[in-house]
Amino acid sequence: METIARIRELLEAAFGLEIVIADEQSVLQPALTVAKEALPQVCLFLRDHQETYFDFLSCISAVDDGVTAGTFTVVYHLASIPYNQQLTLKVIVQNDRQLDNLPVIPTVSEVWRTAEWHEREAFDLVGIYFEGHRDLRRILLPDDWEGYPLRKDYKEAEAYHGIAIK
Amino acid sequence: MPAVANNLYQEAQRAHEARLESIAAEEMIINMGPQHPSTHGVLRLQLITDGEIVKEVIPHLGYLHRCFEKHAESMNYGKTIPFTDRMDYLASMNNSHAFVMGVERMLGIDKQIPKRVEYIRVLVCELNRIASHLIAIGTYGIDIGAFTPFMWCFRDREHIMNMLEWASGSRMLYNYIWVGGLFYDLPVGFEERCIEFIRYFKPKLIELDELLTENQIFISRTANIGMLPADVAINYGCSGPMLRASGIKWDLRRADGYSVYPELEFDIPVGKGQAGRLGDCWDRFKVRVDEVRESVRIIEQCLALLTKELKRTADFDPRALVPKKVNLKAQDYYVRAENPKGELGFYFVTQEKTDIPKRVKARGPSFNNLSVLPELAKGVLIADLVAILGSIDIVLGEVDR
Numbered sequence: 001m002e003t004i005a006r007i008r009e010l011l012e013a014a015f016g017l018e019i020v021i022a023d024e025q026s027v028l029q030p031a032l033t034v035a036k037e038a039l040p041q042v043c044l045f046l047r048d049h050q051e052t053y054f055d056f057l058s059c060i061s062a063v064d065d066g067v068t069a070g071t072f073t074v075v076y077h078l079a080s081i082p083y084n085q086q087l088t089l090k091v092i093v094q095n096d097r098q099l100d101n102l103p104v105i106p107t108v109s110e111v112w113r114t115a116e117w118h119e120r121e122a123f124d125l126v127g128i129y130f131e132g133h134r135d136l137r138r139i140l141l142p143d144d145w146e147g148y149p150l151r152k153d154y155k156e157a158e159a160y161h162g163i164a165i166k
Numbered sequence: 167m168p169a170v171a172n173n174l175y176q177e178a179q180r181a182h183e184a185r186l187e188s189i190a191a192e193e194m195i196i197n198m199g200p201q202h203p204s205t206h207g208v209l210r211l212q213l214i215t216d217g218e219i220v221k222e223v224i225p226h227l228g229y230l231h232r233c234f235e236k237h238a239e240s241m242n243y244g245k246t247i248p249f250t251d252r253m254d255y256l257a258s259m260n261n262s263h264a265f266v267m268g269v270e271r272m273l274g275i276d277k278q279i280p281k282r283v284e285y286i287r288v289l290v291c292e293l294n295r296i297a298s299h300l301i302a303i304g305t306y307g308i309d310i311g312a313f314t315p316f317m318w319c320f321r322d323r324e325h326i327m328n329m330l331e332w333a334s335g336s337r338m339l340y341n342y343i344w345v346g347g348l349f350y351d352l353p354v355g356f357e358e359r360c361i362e363f364i365r366y367f368k369p370k371l372i373e374l375d376e377l378l379t380e381n382q383i384f385i386s387r388t389a390n391i392g393m394l395p396a397d398v399a400i401n402y403g404c405s406g407p408m409l410r411a412s413g414i415k416w417d418l419r420r421a422d423g424y425s426v427y428p429e430l431e432f433d434i435p436v437g438k439g440q441a442g443r444l445g446d447c448w449d450r451f452k453v454r455v456d457e458v459r460e461s462v463r464i465i466e467q468c469l470a471l472l473t474k475e476l477k478r479t480a481d482f483d484p485r486a487l488v489p490k491k492v493n494l495k496a497q498d499y500y501v502r503a504e505n506p507k508g509e510l511g512f513y514f515v516t517q518e519k520t521d522i523p524k525r526v527k528a529r530g531p532s533f534n535n536l537s538v539l540p541e542l543a544k545g546v547l548i549a550d551l552v553a554i555l556g557s558i559d560i561v562l563g564e565v566d567r
Contacts, residue, residue: 029498055400059527059529063525075513077511077513077529086500102175112402112403114401117533117537125235133178136178141228
């Protein structure tokens with residue numbers, strides 16, 4: 001098991017030089033930013049490669065980068081039980097913040113089933129659309145809730161089904 | 167439905183509704199919860215049943231959603247600690263420990279925390295772990311139909327609650343572990359009372375074993391039920407006793423070696439399939455019982471140190487390192503710790519010049535452990551579903567956050 005530089009090498013050898021967009025090495029927790037198109041393949045590769053074995057997906061966090069930034073980041077925290085290693089993957093996606101045009105990212109729920117509920121939560125609260133997810137319903141909020149509360153420009157609703165909630 | 171949203175986003179919801187409408191003639195939809203005692207809180211399960219057989223389980227969450235992540239974005243780190251207490255409200259100490267560790271590591275003060283503070287943290291966390299497991303064990307008994315273990319567990323848990331109340335001033339939601347230190351030092355006489363409790367508690371644990379663990383009726387209801395293979399457990403992100411019962415020796419207290427856990431001696435119990443097959447309900451139960459024993463060992467070691475080398479001194483100030491304002495540079499960090507239920511994680515995205523985070527994501531172990539239920543519950547009897555759900559040991563405060 002090698003460092004993040006080695007993982008980058010492995011990924012570039014398998015998917016080409018464009019796969020890793022950026023890496024943060026001098027920070028507390030090193031992270032790789034990867035191209036979103038090949039995300040499921042990258043994840044499958046990292047899960048099954050004998051040098052990495054990232055078999056455990058700890059967490060998926062969707063982050064709204066702010067109204068002016070025009071991007072959303074989805075962060076995948078991977079862990080490898082055989083090697084006791086951690087890896088952070090980031091995917092950054094451009095978006096115009098319109099509610100009928102959510103940022104789209106391919107699902108990794110076929111790689112780790114953990115992602116199924118985590119992606120539903122990211123869809124529910126931040127409004128990220130995971131392409132290929134088999135059951136992308138809201139999970140924590142009611143089915144007919146409007147808007148995505150963890151977005152920075154979210155306006156709290158005045159009422160829900162005629163009940164004042166403010 | 168909102169008028170603006172893309173049709174695509176309602177597709178799954180419509181497919182779900184269509185699935186429920188198109189059930190076969192012999193199938194029936196049964197709602198279990200959200201006010202069902204065996205769902206351990208406000209969890210609603212939609213069961214598609216064929217007679218007594220559960221064909222499919224569709225969990226519906228969110229009845230206890232209290233917007234933890236939204237709250238955390240509106241206040242500073244210290245003020246968020248009481249909110250973390252309310253996530254897994256049966257193990258508040260462990261929650262705040264994980265949260266505080268993350269902030270301390272980002273501040274770079276995690277190596278400077280005094281040993282006494284660290285040992286007190288581990289002591290109260292392990293006490294809380296015992297309390298949490300006692301609830302898991304007791305309520306599991308009641309799910310299966312054994313009432314006495316429940317009363318015994320609550321009786322013993324009450325001693326822990328009283329002790330932690332003495333230390334923190336609150337029965338369940340402590341706000342005791344702070345960024346950089348503790349709310350207060352332990353009250354004078356706490357260590358002695360704790361030693362007394364351990365002396366009282368050890369024989370009770372043997373009694374509990376005789377009453378429940380080796381009880382033939384209990385074994386018949388739990389062994390060979392709800393087997394969770396290790397690969398499925400890992401793939402679904404199960405952690406804690408759930409994962410260990412499937413035979414994987416994975417405990418973050420050892421794997422990450424955070425706080426003072428590397429200095430302490432304890433074993434990691436794993437499931438062995440003694441009563442039935444590996445990873446069944448009985449194994450999950452047994453791992454919890456064994457973990458209580460390991461926690462008792464850890465507490466004994468902590469107490470030995472806290473009453474000798476790390477004895478309280480008049481000038482000891484547990485708040486010495488507590489920062490007036492948490493000044494962080496813009497960064498992100500994921501911290502994980504071993505809660506009674508499994509891996510609790512917090513992902514922080516901080517921002518410059520303010521002590522209010524940009525994003526805090528909480529990864530609750532119960533949330534992930536529960537997600538495997540539809541897989542486990544395929545084709546079981548309704549009565550066994552109760553046994554399986556109980557063995558997962560969920561706390562809805564943490565599932566819904």
